[in-house]
Amino acid sequence: MERMRNSEGGYKYVNLDDCWMQKRDGDGRIVPFADKFPSGMKALADYVHSKGLLFGVDTGNHTCEGYPGSWGYEELDARTYAEWGVDYLKYDYCGMEKTTVSVQASYEKMRDALNASGRPILYSLCSWGSGQPWQWGKQVGNSWRVGIDLFAVWDDSQARSLMLPSFLQPVMGALHAVEQLSQHAGPGGFNDPDMLVVGLEGMYPYGVVQQCPPHIKGCKPGDYISKERWGRSG
Numbered sequence: 001m002e003r004m005r006n007s008e009g010g011y012k013y014v015n016l017d018d019c020w021m022q023k024r025d026g027d028g029r030i031v032p033f034a035d036k037f038p039s040g041m042k043a044l045a046d047y048v049h050s051k052g053l054l055f056g057v058d059t060g061n062h063t064c065e066g067y068p069g070s071w072g073y074e075e076l077d078a079r080t081y082a083e084w085g086v087d088y089l090k091y092d093y094c095g096m097e098k099t100t101v102s103v104q105a106s107y108e109k110m111r112d113a114l115n116a117s118g119r120p121i122l123y124s125l126c127s128w129g130s131g132q133p134w135q136w137g138k139q140v141g142n143s144w145r146v147g148i149d150l151f152a153v154w155d156d157s158q159a160r161s162l163m164l165p166s167f168l169q170p171v172m173g174a175l176h177a178v179e180q181l182s183q184h185a186g187p188g189g190f191n192d193p194d195m196l197v198v199g200l201e202g203m204y205p206y207g208v209v210q211q212c213p214p215h216i217k218g219c220k221p222g223d224y225i226s227k228e229r230w231g232r233s234g
Contacts, residue, residue: 015056056088061095103131138189165207
């Protein structure tokens with residue numbers, strides 16, 4: 001779970017980033033895991049709101065962990081999220097490798113569905129910079145990721161020493177990216193450098209490796225390394 005801006009500590013949003021959705025029912029509606037959310041998402045949103053915070057969810061074509069996403073279900077899902085009381089939608093670009101429409105057009109479909117839902121929902125675009133969203137993001141959403149995922153290392157030399165997969169970057173890499181794009185940001189539309197990584201004793205990398213860290217036995221360049229196999233680092 002991502003937490004953003006607790007009312008006293010500066011946070012405002014509580015966001016479920018992935019793995020909350022199990023399937024679609026016979027009517028096509030997205031269904032959360034009952035064992036994780038036994039009272040349902042509306043009850044969870046009501047609880048978050050009772051604490052003076054706002055509630056967010058994540059989706060995409062399918063999610064980055066392979067769960068059902070919103071591609072082709074934009075209008076239904078937008079109505080569902082509005083009924084639940086969702087305040088923030090992060091829309092990932094996972095599973096879009098074979099799409100024939102532009103990145104911008106993909107995000108416009110959900111923008112239109114959210115606008116038609118009757119509920120104001122902050123719209124966070126997460127294509128990791130694909131399609132140059134800073135060029136058109138203010139016409140489509142409220143924030144847009146400008147690069148790859150942030151990891152708990154400070155600079156390029158630390159990232160290289162850990163032999164991180166190519167989709168992970170250090171804190172300074174994310175800062176340099178937004179520095180070059182400041183002219184595109186303003187009230188209501190912001191460059192998003194990814195999560196602020198604070199207070200962690202490392203993170204768990206995973207993914208296809210270009211180089212094999214020495215502690216991963218039997219690894220070959222091009223292998224997929226799971227979080228469990230990699231272990232905590234950074």
